[in-house]
Amino acid sequence: xxxxxxxxxxxxxxxxxxxxxxxxxxxxxxxxxxxxxxxxxxxxxxxxxxxxxxxxxxxxxxxxxxxxxxxxxxxxxxxxxxxxxxxxxxxxxxxxxxxxxxxxxxxxxxxxxxxxxxxxxxxxxxxxxxxxxxxxxxxxxxxxxxxxxxxxxxxxxxxxxxxxxxxxxxxxxxxxxxxxxxxxxxxxxxxxxxxxxxxxxxxxxxxxxxxxxxxxxxxxxxxxxxxxxxxxxxxxxxxxxxxxxxxx
Amino acid sequence: xxxxxxxxxxxxxxxxxxxxxxxxxxxxxxxxxxxxxxxxxxxxxxxxxxxxxxxxxxxxxxxxxxxxxxxxxxxxxxxxxxxxxxxxxxxxxxxxxxxxxxxxxxxxxxxxxxxxxxxxxxxxxxxxxxxxxxxxxxxxxxxxxxxxxxxxxxxxxxxxxxxxxxxxxxxxxxxxxxxxxxxxxxxxxxxxxxxxxxxxxxxxxxxxxxxxxxxxxxxxxxxxxxxxxxxxxxxxxxxxxxxxxxxxxxxxxxxxxxxxxxxxxxxxxxxxxxxxxxxxxxxxxxxxxxxxxxxxxxxxxxxxxxxxxxxxxxxxxxxxxxxxxxxxxxxxxxxxxxxxxx
Ligand SMILES: Nc1ncnc2c1ncn2[C@@H]1O[C@H](COP(=O)(O)OP(=O)(O)OP(=O)(O)O)[C@@H](O)[C@H]1O
Ligand SMILES: [Mg+2]
Numbered sequence: 001x002x003x004x005x006x007x008x009x010x011x012x013x014x015x016x017x018x019x020x021x022x023x024x025x026x027x028x029x030x031x032x033x034x035x036x037x038x039x040x041x042x043x044x045x046x047x048x049x050x051x052x053x054x055x056x057x058x059x060x061x062x063x064x065x066x067x068x069x070x071x072x073x074x075x076x077x078x079x080x081x082x083x084x085x086x087x088x089x090x091x092x093x094x095x096x097x098x099x100x101x102x103x104x105x106x107x108x109x110x111x112x113x114x115x116x117x118x119x120x121x122x123x124x125x126x127x128x129x130x131x132x133x134x135x136x137x138x139x140x141x142x143x144x145x146x147x148x149x150x151x152x153x154x155x156x157x158x159x160x161x162x163x164x165x166x167x168x169x170x171x172x173x174x175x176x177x178x179x180x181x182x183x184x185x186x187x188x189x190x191x192x193x194x195x196x197x198x199x200x201x202x203x204x205x206x207x208x209x210x211x212x213x214x215x216x217x218x219x220x221x222x223x224x225x226x227x228x229x230x231x232x233x234x235x236x237x238x239x240x241x242x243x244x245x246x247x248x
Numbered sequence: 249x250x251x252x253x254x255x256x257x258x259x260x261x262x263x264x265x266x267x268x269x270x271x272x273x274x275x276x277x278x279x280x281x282x283x284x285x286x287x288x289x290x291x292x293x294x295x296x297x298x299x300x301x302x303x304x305x306x307x308x309x310x311x312x313x314x315x316x317x318x319x320x321x322x323x324x325x326x327x328x329x330x331x332x333x334x335x336x337x338x339x340x341x342x343x344x345x346x347x348x349x350x351x352x353x354x355x356x357x358x359x360x361x362x363x364x365x366x367x368x369x370x371x372x373x374x375x376x377x378x379x380x381x382x383x384x385x386x387x388x389x390x391x392x393x394x395x396x397x398x399x400x401x402x403x404x405x406x407x408x409x410x411x412x413x414x415x416x417x418x419x420x421x422x423x424x425x426x427x428x429x430x431x432x433x434x435x436x437x438x439x440x441x442x443x444x445x446x447x448x449x450x451x452x453x454x455x456x457x458x459x460x461x462x463x464x465x466x467x468x469x470x471x472x473x474x475x476x477x478x479x480x481x482x483x484x485x486x487x488x489x490x491x492x493x494x495x496x497x498x499x500x501x502x503x504x505x506x507x508x509x510x511x512x513x514x515x516x517x518x519x520x521x522x523x524x525x526x527x528x529x530x531x532x533x534x535x536x537x538x539x540x541x542x543x544x545x546x547x548x549x550x551x552x553x554x555x556x557x558x559x560x561x562x563x564x565x566x567x568x569x570x571x572x573x574x575x576x577x578x579x580x581x582x583x584x585x586x587x588x589x590x
Contacts, residue, residue, distance in 0.1 A: 073465075
């Protein structure tokens with residue numbers, strides 16, 4: 001466990017009667033790409049909230065690089081190297097797309113403003129937003145807002161990248177490009193957790209898959225093998241459908 | 249299309265260059281007002297400058313930092329009272345007392361912010377108003393400044409500004425203009441800096457800002473203190489010009505908070521130009537409708553409601569978005585290989 005970079009230890013969380021996590025243990029190894037699946041409302045996004053500090057757990061601890069960060073603010077966690085893309089995009093609507101990245105790179109990355117311009121421009125290119133660089137982020141389509149989420153998370157120069165459903169709505173070659181981008185980021189040494197309903201994309205990009213259901217991780221292992229388990233197929237019906245749908 | 253070696257970031261564009269030329273021209277013309285305007289006009293202009301400054305500061309606080317204070321009259325009154333106390337009790341030159349009033353308010357705002365920032369959402373707004381009441385009641389207890397009934401600056405203090413009445417009026421007018429210009433310039437510089445980036449991000453999306461590493465609490469704190477500093481200086485100057493002070497006028501929620509909020513909202517909250525446009529509209533309404541008494545306030549309310557419904561970004565937002573206007577070069581536009589993407 002010493003090589004794990006982000007660890008959830010006995011995390012519990014409930015919203016009223018809804019149990020999101022009931023003593024969940026999860027360790028992301030240094031350099032690993034981990035996938036999380038689970039039915040709608042299972043609590044996947046909430047787990048990201050617990051990892052990034054926007055949602056306080058009822059019990060349990062979060063560790064980053066060996067340090068207990070359970071009470072650390074989201075902004076500090078970001079500067080420590082945990083970046084997140086929001087499932088529901090959270091753009092700075094009145095700023096340009098480029099300025100959105102500059103904020104993330106300058107503050108999340110802890111750099112001087114001037115020093116991040118080149119990197120932000122390169123990231124815009126990488127995430128397919130270069131031709132909309134000077135557009136107001138608030139005027140982007142949902143798809144472009146999701147691209148911006150990814151670009152902004154990358155702009156903070158993270159050590160751990162948390163992706164929350166970034167593939168939905170992409171057409172096939174875009175999905176392939178996304179998978180390639182995730183692999184490239186990972187190859188550069190960034191550890192990744194990816195929540196995704198587009199399972200075929202996920203399987204192509206991650207080393208390990210966990211399944212969240214009923215407040216527990218009910219399955220864990222090699223991606224291709226995990227999704228074939230009857231128990232997973234049963235609670236996560238339509239998983240394959242979702243995969244196919246995304247190709248349409 | 250892109251050449252990674254030739255990346256440039258431009259702050260100004262044609263619109264902002266025109267805007268800046270207009271602003272500069274206006275400031276020069278206004279600085280010369282003593283030569284072309286009569287006494288009443290100078291007083292009116294000074295009042296306009298005070299409102300531009302107060303509204304710009306409130307806009308920074310509420311429009312950018314999301315701190316919707318309805319108690320900024322606390323700092324107007326505090327600044328005014330510090331000036332009166334320094335000038336009357338300690339013999340400080342009134343013009344020197346203006347920046348000291350700013351510093352005093354900034355210092356006092358530090359513990360006040362600690363207290364207020366514990367309050368969330370609407371409670372913050374209510375808390376700021378209660379705090380202003382506390383300030384007003386405290387001022388009424390200061391018997392050296394004649395407590396609740398108020399007091400006037402003695403002739404000696406007034407004479408120390410300048411020998412003749414005309415020169416005094418000119419000096420106070422220029423200081424009012426200089427203070428408003430300085431506050432606006434400081435806000436423009438702030439918004440162009442790293443802090444401006446953070447502030448604008450906070451304005452647009454606090455959750456996003458925090459999740460991108462912006463220390464939101466710290467930025468809000470600094471803005472609160474800086475705004476208290478500026479607001480108190482404006483308050484000190486307003487009452488130096490009025491010569492007379494009382495707790496009710498210095499801590500008037502109507503004059504220094506309600507009108508300021510009205511101005512900012514109709515002009516365009518969260519935009520630097522908003523308070524300037526809003527002040528102009530406010531004074532046009534006031535000058536044309538003042539004779540109507542209570543109906544004047546009703547009309548103000550109606551205007552505010554119509555603008556909020558029809559143009560939530562304010563009057564400036566309405567035109568600026570359509571024509572791409574901007575008065576100040578605040579943008580960071582990326583230029584790749586000599587070309588500007590849309
Ligand atoms: N702040 C909150 N207060 C109350 N309930 C919440 C809150 N946030 C989430 N929930 C509820 O918790 C459950 C889990 O939500 P969450 O968004 O984490 O699920 P998810 O696995 O990400 O779902 P999806 O696949 O649809 O994105 C849902 O029932 C949701 O309505
Ligand atoms: Mg979710």
